[in-house]
Amino acid sequence: MSSTPITDRDTIQTWLEHPTGGPALRGFLERAGSDVDQLAPAYGLPLGKLVDLSGGKMSQEAIDAIVRDANGGEIPAAAEQSASSSGHRFEGRTIIVTGAANGIGRATARRAVAEGAKVIATDISGDGLASLAEELGSGQVITVTADLSDAAAVDEIVAAADGQIDGLANVAGIMDNFAAIHEVTDEVWARVFNVNVTGLMRLTRAVSARMLENGGGSIVNVASEAALRGSAAGTAYTASKHAVVGITKSMAVMYAQAGIRTNVTVPGAVATGIAVPKDVGEFGNERMTSYRPNIPAMTTAEEQAATILWLLSDDAAAVNGAVLAVDGGWSAV
Ligand SMILES: NC(=O)c1ccc[n+]([C@@H]2O[C@H](COP(=O)([O-])OP(=O)(O)OC[C@H]3O[C@@H](n4cnc5c(N)ncnc54)[C@H](O)[C@@H]3O)[C@@H](O)[C@H]2O)c1
Incomplete structure (x- = not known):
C-alpha cells in the first residue's frame, strides 16, 4: 500500500516521521554533506520554507526533487491552505x-x-x-x-x-x-x-x-x-x-x-x-x-x-x- 502523499507544505517534523518522506529528506541532506540535527530549530517549519531560510542556497527545484522522491516521482497537488484568511475583516479599509x-x-x-x-x-x-x-x-x-x-x-x-x-x-x-x-x-x-x-x-x-x-x-x-x-x-x-x-x-x-x-x-x-x-x-x-x-x-x-x-x-x-x-x-x- 502506498503511503499518504507529503508536500512541501508539511513540516520538517512530519517529513522525518513519514515512511517515504523521512528517507527522502535524510538522503538529500546526507548527499549535501549536512545533518538533520542541524535543522532542529526549524522542525516546525514547512519544508518549502528552507528556500527562504537558506537565503536561496537551497532552491525550490531541490525541494521539488525531494517531494518527488517521497511520492513515487510525482508532486502531489497541495491541499487548499486552511486558515489563510479569517474572512473579510478589512473590506473598505x-x-x-x-x-x-x-x-x-x-x-x-x-x-x-x-x-x-x-x-x-x-x-x-x-x-x-x-x-x-x-x-x-x-x-x-x-x-x-x-x-x-x-x-x-x-x-x-x-x-x-x-x-x-x-x-x-x-x-x-x-x-x-x-x-x-x-x-x-x-x-x-x-x-x-x-x-x-x-x-x-x-x-x-x-x-x-x-x-x-x-x-x-x-x-x-x-x-x-x-x-x-x-x-x-x-x-x-x-x-x-x-x-x-x-x-x-x-x-x-x-x-x-x-x-x-x-x-x-x-x-x-x-x-x-x-x-x-x-x-x-x-x-x-x-x-x-x-x-x-x-x-x-x-x-x-x-x-x-x-x-x-x-x-x-x-x-x-x-x-x-x-x-x-x-x-x-x-x-x-
Ligand atoms: N527575519 C527575522 O528573523 C526577524 C526577526 C525579528 C524581527 N524581524 C523584523 O521583521 C521585519 C521584517 O523583516 P523580514 O525578516 O521580513 O526581512 P526581509 O529582508 O525579508 O524584508 C524586509 C523588507 O524591508 C525592505 N527595506 C529594507 N530597507 C528599506 C528601506 N530603507 N526602505 C524601504 N524598505 C526597506 C526590504 O527591501 C525588504 O523587502 C524587520 O523589521 C525585521 O527587523 C525579522
Missing part, C-alpha cells in the same frame, strides 16, 4: 504596509488583500513590489517604491492612500552586523537607525496625524526579540528595536482616547532570509553565536502576518500598547 516586497511585509500585504483591504505596499525594492503586484493581480494594491530613510518617501506613501488610512504596518527593517558597541561604526549605527527608527517615526508621524483627523486607526510596529533581550543581535539593532517599543508605548498612551491603537510584535527567528551584512563584528558575533541554541523554534512570515493582521483588525479592539512576542516561546526561555 486602506492599510499601508512597509517592507512589502519580501518576508513578513509581503506576507502581511498578501493576507490583507485576501481579507479585503486596499493595500499601499511600499518598499525600497521596485522589483519585489512589481512581483507582488503581479502575484496579487488585483486593483487592491498600490505600490510605492521608496527608501524609508529618505524624508521625501513619506509624502509619496501618504499621497498614495488618497485620504483614507485605516491601518499602518511598519514592517520594513534591516539587521546590523552583530557588532558590540566597541565595534560599532557611525555608518552602521546611522544606517540601522535611519530605517528602523527614524523612517518608521516619520511615516508614523504623518499617518497618525491623518488618523487623528479621520477619527482613529490601528498601527502595528514590528520589533524583534532584540527588543526584549541583549542576546539576539548587535548593539545598534538591539537599541533600534528597543526604540520601536518605546515609540509604541508612548503612542498607546498619547492616543488612548483618540481612537488610535498602537501595538508592537516581537518576532523571534523568522524564515525570511533577511540579509545580515558581511562585515560582522567579530567580538559581538562570537558572543551572539553562543546564545543561538536558546532559540526553541523558528516561525514563518505567514504566522507573523497573521498576528499583525489580528492586531490591525477590530478583533483586537481592546489591545493597545501591547508588546506581543511572536517567537515560538523564545521569550519564555
Whole structure:
C-alpha cells in the first residue's frame, strides 16, 4: 500500500516521521554533506520554507526533487491552505504596509488583500513590489517604491492612500552586523537607525496625524526579540528595536482616547532570509553565536502576518500598547 502523499507544505517534523518522506529528506541532506540535527530549530517549519531560510542556497527545484522522491516521482497537488484568511475583516479599509516586497511585509500585504483591504505596499525594492503586484493581480494594491530613510518617501506613501488610512504596518527593517558597541561604526549605527527608527517615526508621524483627523486607526510596529533581550543581535539593532517599543508605548498612551491603537510584535527567528551584512563584528558575533541554541523554534512570515493582521483588525479592539512576542516561546526561555 502506498503511503499518504507529503508536500512541501508539511513540516520538517512530519517529513522525518513519514515512511517515504523521512528517507527522502535524510538522503538529500546526507548527499549535501549536512545533518538533520542541524535543522532542529526549524522542525516546525514547512519544508518549502528552507528556500527562504537558506537565503536561496537551497532552491525550490531541490525541494521539488525531494517531494518527488517521497511520492513515487510525482508532486502531489497541495491541499487548499486552511486558515489563510479569517474572512473579510478589512473590506473598505486602506492599510499601508512597509517592507512589502519580501518576508513578513509581503506576507502581511498578501493576507490583507485576501481579507479585503486596499493595500499601499511600499518598499525600497521596485522589483519585489512589481512581483507582488503581479502575484496579487488585483486593483487592491498600490505600490510605492521608496527608501524609508529618505524624508521625501513619506509624502509619496501618504499621497498614495488618497485620504483614507485605516491601518499602518511598519514592517520594513534591516539587521546590523552583530557588532558590540566597541565595534560599532557611525555608518552602521546611522544606517540601522535611519530605517528602523527614524523612517518608521516619520511615516508614523504623518499617518497618525491623518488618523487623528479621520477619527482613529490601528498601527502595528514590528520589533524583534532584540527588543526584549541583549542576546539576539548587535548593539545598534538591539537599541533600534528597543526604540520601536518605546515609540509604541508612548503612542498607546498619547492616543488612548483618540481612537488610535498602537501595538508592537516581537518576532523571534523568522524564515525570511533577511540579509545580515558581511562585515560582522567579530567580538559581538562570537558572543551572539553562543546564545543561538536558546532559540526553541523558528516561525514563518505567514504566522507573523497573521498576528499583525489580528492586531490591525477590530478583533483586537481592546489591545493597545501591547508588546506581543511572536517567537515560538523564545521569550519564555
Ligand atoms: N527575519 C527575522 O528573523 C526577524 C526577526 C525579528 C524581527 N524581524 C523584523 O521583521 C521585519 C521584517 O523583516 P523580514 O525578516 O521580513 O526581512 P526581509 O529582508 O525579508 O524584508 C524586509 C523588507 O524591508 C525592505 N527595506 C529594507 N530597507 C528599506 C528601506 N530603507 N526602505 C524601504 N524598505 C526597506 C526590504 O527591501 C525588504 O523587502 C524587520 O523589521 C525585521 O527587523 C525579522
